[in-house]
Amino acid sequence: MKEVIIGLEVHVQLNKLRSKLFCSCSTQYHDSEPDTHTCPVCLGLPGALPVTNGKAVDNAIKVALALNCNIEEWTMFYRKNYYYPDLVKGFQISQYDYPIATNGSISLDMEGGERIIRIKRVHMEEDPGKLVHVGTIDKSRYSLIDYNRSGMALLEVVTEPDLRTPKEARLFLNKLKNILEYLDVFDSSLEGSLRVDANISLAGGARAEIKNISSYKGVEKALLFEIVRQNNLVRRGVKVVQETRHFDEVRGITISLRTKEGEEDYRYFPEPDLVPITIADRVDDIKKTLPELPDAKRQRFVLQYGISDNHAKVLISELGLANFFETVATEVDANLSATWVADILKGELNYRDLDISAFSPNHMVQILQVLKKDTITENGAVQVIRTILDEGGTPSEIVKIKSKDLLKMDVDASENITLRVIEENPGAFQDFCKGKNEAMHFLMGQVMKETHGTVNRSTVIELLNKSKKEKLQNAPDNHREA
Amino acid sequence: MITKKTVDHLGWLARIKLTEEEKEKFPDQLNSILDYFEKLDEVEADVSPTHHVLGLTNVFRDDVAGQSISQEDALGNAPRKERGYFKGPRII
Numbered sequence: 001m002k003e004v005i006i007g008l009e010v011h012v013q014l015n016k017l018r019s020k021l022f023c024s025c026s027t028q029y030h031d032s033e034p035d036t037h038t039c040p041v042c043l044g045l046p047g048a049l050p051v052t053n054g055k056a057v058d059n060a061i062k063v064a065l066a067l068n069c070n071i072e073e074w075t076m077f078y079r080k081n082y083y084y085p086d087l088v089k090g091f092q093i094s095q096y097d098y099p100i101a102t103n104g105s106i107s108l109d110m111e112g113g114e115r116i117i118r119i120k121r122v123h124m125e126e127d128p129g130k131l132v133h134v135g136t137i138d139k140s141r142y143s144l145i146d147y148n149r150s151g152m153a154l155l156e157v158v159t160e161p162d163l164r165t166p167k168e169a170r171l172f173l174n175k176l177k178n179i180l181e182y183l184d185v186f187d188s189s190l191e192g193s194l195r196v197d198a199n200i201s202l203a204g205g206a207r208a209e210i211k212n213i214s215s216y217k218g219v220e221k222a223l224l225f226e227i228v229r230q231n232n233l234v235r236r237g238v239k240v241v242q243e244t245r246h247f248d249e250v251r252g253i254t255i256s257l258r259t260k261e262g263e264e265d266y267r268y269f270p271e272p273d274l275v276p277i278t279i280a281d282r283v284d285d286i287k288k289t290l291p292e293l294p295d296a297k298r299q300r301f302v303l304q305y306g307i308s309d310n311h312a313k314v315l316i317s318e319l320g321l322a323n324f325f326e327t328v329a330t331e332v333d334a335n336l337s338a339t340w341v342a343d344i345l346k347g348e349l350n351y352r353d354l355d356i357s358a359f360s361p362n363h364m365v366q367i368l369q370v371l372k373k374d375t376i377t378e379n380g381a382v383q384v385i386r387t388i389l390d391e392g393g394t395p396s397e398i399v400k401i402k403s404k405d406l407l408k409m410d411v412d413a414s415e416n417i418t419l420r421v422i423e424e425n426p427g428a429f430q431d432f433c434k435g436k437n438e439a440m441h442f443l444m445g446q447v448m449k450e451t452h453g454t455v456n457r458s459t460v461i462e463l464l465n466k467s468k469k470e471k472l473q474n475a476p477d478n479h480r481e482a
Numbered sequence: 483m484i485t486k487k488t489v490d491h492l493g494w495l496a497r498i499k500l501t502e503e504e505k506e507k508f509p510d511q512l513n514s515i516l517d518y519f520e521k522l523d524e525v526e527a528d529v530s531p532t533h534h535v536l537g538l539t540n541v542f543r544d545d546v547a548g549q550s551i552s553q554e555d556a557l558g559n560a561p562r563k564e565r566g567y568f569k570g571p572r573i574i
């Protein structure tokens with residue numbers, strides 16, 4: 001297999017802003033009728049003049065700093081000329097040879113170790129409108145256009161061709177999303193918040209540019225398809241041609257777009273309606289507002305709370321989850337908190353496709369406190385979490401109502417069941433007495449099955465050991481393992 | 483050098499339909515205009531580029547959402563519309 005070379009151009013909406021990039025139309029259009037959030041500027045009507053949203057520039061600088069970029073002394077806008085139905089003016093206000101920042105990097109945590117993906121440049125531009133295809137893109141007879149999105153502030157993040165697998169591309173996007181959300185400039189849950197153009201080639205071959213992939217999963221799928229397509233061409237002795245392709249999300253394939261426009265056809269020239277922006281003088285103030293970023297938080301969690309790096313990695317993957325953990329960890333044991341938040345609660349949330357905001361940190365604290373006091377079992381605690389997620393309620397209410405199931409069975413009952421399991425499985429018990437670990441796990445499994453997990457593991461182990469001792473005393477000639 | 487082929491491509495980029503006659507006529511005219519630009523070569527090379535004629539920098543507005551126009555007004559100039567959308571040509 002030939003080496004795969006991937007570079008990404010990621011367009012993210014700075015959708016935490018209140019207004020668009022060059023006009024004061026609201027950014028809150030997502031639940032609105034089409035073409036209800038427009039004005040002469042974002043409709044490109046003659047005579048309308050753009051004025052730059054200062055906070056958009058500040059947010060762009062924030063992102064550039066977080067991506068370890070060089071911030072340029074000053075920056076300016078250009079007109080990028082092309083005709084497309086989603087572009088109101090026949091040009092897009094974008095940036096060209098004076099982007100806001102260059103030469104950054106993102107570090108990825110791969111199985112084989114750290115991978116540094118270089119960022120070539122970061123620049124600002126306005127979002128075009130949204131095309132609604134009637135039917136599939138290659139068959140529709142006309143298009144419908146909603147300009148609510150027109151003029152939204154976009155940030156384009158361009159990587160060097162440093163990515164080697166579709167999975168790396170996905171991890172890169174996740175990391176970028178993670179950083180943007182920490183910076184509080186980006187809400188990834190909003191439709192259309194991220195679009196990706198992916199360049200992909202096999203070593204030595206021409207590259208295909210896949211345009212406008214609109215989901216995280218789509219990027220990985222489109223790249224996987226392209227690798228197969230290009231490999232098949234090479235195998236059949238057909239040359240891969242350099243071209244632009246469209247990713248059909250529904251069919252999971254890429255289609256040649258046969259565009260006639262090349263880079264020089266965009267006829268970039270300075271936007272005469274917007275004046276240059278000096279940025280170097282804003283950097284120091286903005287640096288002071290930068291929050292703790294994911295990599296730094298992961299290190300701090302390990303150092304400050306003594307939790308495992310694996311737990312820290314899961315916990316920092318969402319800012320909400322990291323904050324949730326810290327709230328819980330200040331009330332109960334940090335390692336216990338990490339296990340229950342990162343492993344158990346996160347798993348239950350994922351299973352239900354829910355966000356961490358669906359669960360209260362106070363409830364988690366209460367559950368872990370009763371668990372620590374040994375009034376409920378681990379399994380009982382999981383039941384409480386599930387009940388809260390599925391039916392609502394508070395931990396104390398649920399423990400009260402379901403006390404029969406959740407409260408630890410008394411030791412007598414545990415003992416009866418454990419003794420019965422020993423009686424019913426003499427072979428396994430014999431092996432256990434010989435010190436075989438699998439036999440212990442088997443017996444434990446039987447007891448848990450009988451009791452639906454409502455007994456404490458340590459109680460069962462105690463009982464098993466007690467029985468073993470008794471057995472060995474009754475038969476002193478049996479081999480004794482220390 | 484602008485050839486008939488360049489004119490044909492420029493016409494496509496600008497979405498202008500050119501007649502055969504125009505495609506024959508325009509290359510010479512455009513070339514003579516470009517020749518005139520060659521005068522710029524006489525300027526000393528160490529002149530720094532002018533990015534903007536106003537001499538202003540950093541003109542910003544605050545990030546405050548204001549009033550948009552109505553859907554009816556937005557679509558007012560549209561020759562074709564459908565269900566609140568602008569209607570455009572098929573793409574590709």
Ligand SMILES: [Zn+2]
Pocket residue numbers: 020023024025037038039040041042043151
């Ligand atoms: Zn507007």
